[in-house]
Structures are given as C-alpha cells and as structure tokens.
Amino acid sequence: MSLSETLDAPADEIAPAASKPLLSVNQLTRVYGSRIGCADVSFDLWPGEVLAIVGESGSGKTTLLNCISSRMTPTCGTVHYRMRDGASADIYKMAEAERRYLMRTDWGFVHQNPIDGLRMTVSAGANVGERLMAVGNRHYGNIRNTAIEWLSRVEIGEDRVDDQPRTFSGGMRQRLQIARNLVTEPRLVFMDEPTGGLDVSVQARLLDLLRGLVSDLGLAVVVVTHDLAVARLLSDRMIVMKEGRVIEAGLTDRVLDDPRAPYTQLLVSSILQV
C-alpha cells in the first residue's frame, strides 16, 4: 500500500496557496565595476507576506533592496510587480512618471535614518498630508484629519501635529516616517534597517507597532536587517546573503532554528544570549 492510500484525504498535487505573487524578482544582479553588489537573486513575494533579507554589512542586502524598489538600476535581471488591475508590469520598462506614481502611492520606503524619509522643516501633519496630496487629495480639513488619525495610529499625540520632526526624538521620527509611508495604504513597503540606531526599548515599541500594522493592513514587506531577532519577530520568510549572493532561504524559524549553510550557522551562533 502506498503512503497516500493510508491517508483518508484524496490524492492531489500540492495546491498553489491562492493568488499570484505581488512581486517577482528574477536573477537580479548589480555590479559596481568589477565588484559584485548583488548577484543572481530571485524570489517571489505574495500579498501580505513579510520577507527579511539578512546578512552582515557589505553583504549586498541594501543594494538588493534598492534594485527591487527601483531606486537603483540593476545591471541585469528583472523585477515584476502586480499592479492593482492585476496586470504584471516590469518596473524597469515603465515610464519614469508611472514608476514615480507607483512609489508615491502603492509602495512605501522606510529608511534607516528618518531624516532620509522625512521633510524636517515642515510639520508632522504636513509630512503625512503630503503623500495624500500626491494622490490627489485637496480638501485641507480631510487631509488634516487623516494625518491626525495616522499620527495616533503610530502613537504620536494630536498636540504634536503642527511640530516639525526636528523637535522629535529618534523613535518618534521613525514612527512619523512609518505614518507618512502608510497613509496612502500601499500594498508593498520596503524597509531598510527600520530599527537600526534606536535604543532597545524604543526598538521593542517600534517592532510591536510594525507587527500590528503589517497584520492589520495585510502589507507585503521586504525588510533588510542585520538583526536576526528583528527578522524572527517580523518576517515569515528570510533570505541570508553573503558577498552579494543568496546563501540560504526559507521559512524564518526554520532558517534560524535549523540553519544549513556554514555562514548561516555562524550568524546564528554569533547571537549573544541575554
């Protein structure tokens, strides 16, 4: 008797678990002269899925993030994105204006340093409202109310709406940057070391907030981090990079608890236990 006959369920191929990928990265390579930034990276990302890209400094993870988010042109390879109408588009074959519109509306990008993602000399409310205006909102009252609502979702009080982010702490700035990115209800958000440079207690609060927002909004996220604890907390799947190449990939807890590649074993065994 075959194995399948001993189970009562009918024999079947493994069903593709719903829908099509939101993002398909295929053999993406970026070289700087003769030096490799990232080489031959392929993966799919589905709606609502969080993928962590981990590796040490210089492993090519930020280059990869920039290449898939259209901030840096890859040397070769393709990035396809499933638009809201269901059509799949090659982001490097889009018109510049179309790509910019996509980045302002359907995508978000959270930088490690909030200064890179915020306008420091306009108010917190305006930082959030600006993205709404970019998608055509014109009613001042509505924009302000939506901004206040989003600031409260990231735990910034209404009394700070008119203050400039210059006057905010690092943790608040990062939460403001997140609100600015999420206000247009993007489907895909890229994050580059979102908790880097923050105190651990501030990190914990931010991670908790991100976890909640990602699951409430059903966001797909590509998050770059060198912190394996951040990857474990936030991601479903992870990719381990070294010298620009993917060393190991898979379910996050499988990669962390049963690492196969020598380099992944080194990374996991290097974590300090508290």
Added chain:
Amino acid sequence: MMNTLLVASEVKKTFIMHMRGGVELPVVANVSFSLKAGACAVLGGPSGVGKSSILKMLYGNYGCDSGQILVSHHGRHVDIASADPRLVLEIRRDTIGYVSQFLRAVPRVSALDVAAEPLMIRGVAQEAAHKRARDLFAELNLPEKLWSLPPATFSGGEQQRVNIARGFITDHPILLLDEPTASLDAANREVVIDLIARKKADGAALLGIFHDHDVRHAVADDVIDVSGFAAGKSAA
C-alpha cells in the same frame, strides 16, 4: 475505523555542525508512524533520543534530510518535508498546532494577545478570541492580574500555561505537545489532562512528549518508542 491524519515515513535527520569542522550529528533515521483522529500518541525514549526534533520536523521548524511527512490538510494530503514556506505557514494556521516547551515572549504583547493570536490570524474577531483566551486562562488557574501583562516576566509555570492556552485555543485537527506539563503543579496537570481528553473527544490527533509518568499514563493511547529510530541503529 479511525481516520489517519498524519503519516511519517522513513524520516531522517542529521545535523551538520559547520562551526565544528563539519562534524555530523545523526539525530534520527527511519522515523515511521501515523497519527489517528481522536487519539493521543506519545513519543517515548530517554532524553536526547530525538523526540523534540521529531515534533519540530512535523511542525516544519526543522528540515528533514529525507523521508515524507504527509498531512491531511484542507481535504488533500501534503508533504510537510518538502512543502514551501507559504504552505507550511498555511498548515500551521489551519491544521497543525504546537505547544512548545518554552514560550517565546514578544516585548509589549500581553498574555491575552499571545494566547488569542492563533484565532485572530484565522480571522476571528478580537473580542471573541479574547473571550476564548480568558476562558482558558481561568480554567488553567492563571491569576487574572497577569492576563493583560506581557509574559516575559512570568514564572516558568505561568508562561507554560499561556503557551498551553495558545495551543489549545484553536480547533486544529493535529496538535503537537512538547512537555506541556513540565513546570505545572498537580492541579494544573489535571487541567491539561482534561483539555487533552476533550481534544480527543473532538476528533483531534495529538502527539506529545510527557516525562511525567502519571500524565503519560492518563493521556496515551499509543507509545512510539523513539529509541527504535536512533540514527545509529539503521546506519548499517
């Protein structure tokens, strides 16, 4: 005739420790057994024989070198040993539950949210999920003043009860239990024995590791001796 919900067949696992010159650590080989609806099987054998590793492979937390782990999932059967990450997550959401030996506490997340999460990711409203979690906490005698606190500072036994509530809150057809009673007092062990009996009555298939003799005696329908799967034995 009882339904078979899971079949493990010739599963093999070896750790290769690259940090120690590539030394091979055989864990288990030729692991073959099946789990039936409405019954609790127990993994037996001394410490270090690979019982937890078997549970972790069944949950997709450890990879397998070879073999198959077929699970009845959404009316079809799928092989966890070769399933892609998305399918493993779907199986965990809907088919296989797991009570780990230790709780992995997340900063700032309350015990109530920890326990309710498996229901909420299946789309149950927060209010209903919290109610179910409160019922389980009460049954497990977890002091009410702890419910809204993050479990990081709880005692071992308190954390274990949060973990048990999290594992038992859903109606997953298969439930894996890694020493769920290890840090519990006699009264709470009785509660867990009762929870297991109710799961069996509901038709779930359970597989557990229980070092406590009384608990094992009370819940086991079948004992799977893991020493028989010791990797060395089949190497010839």
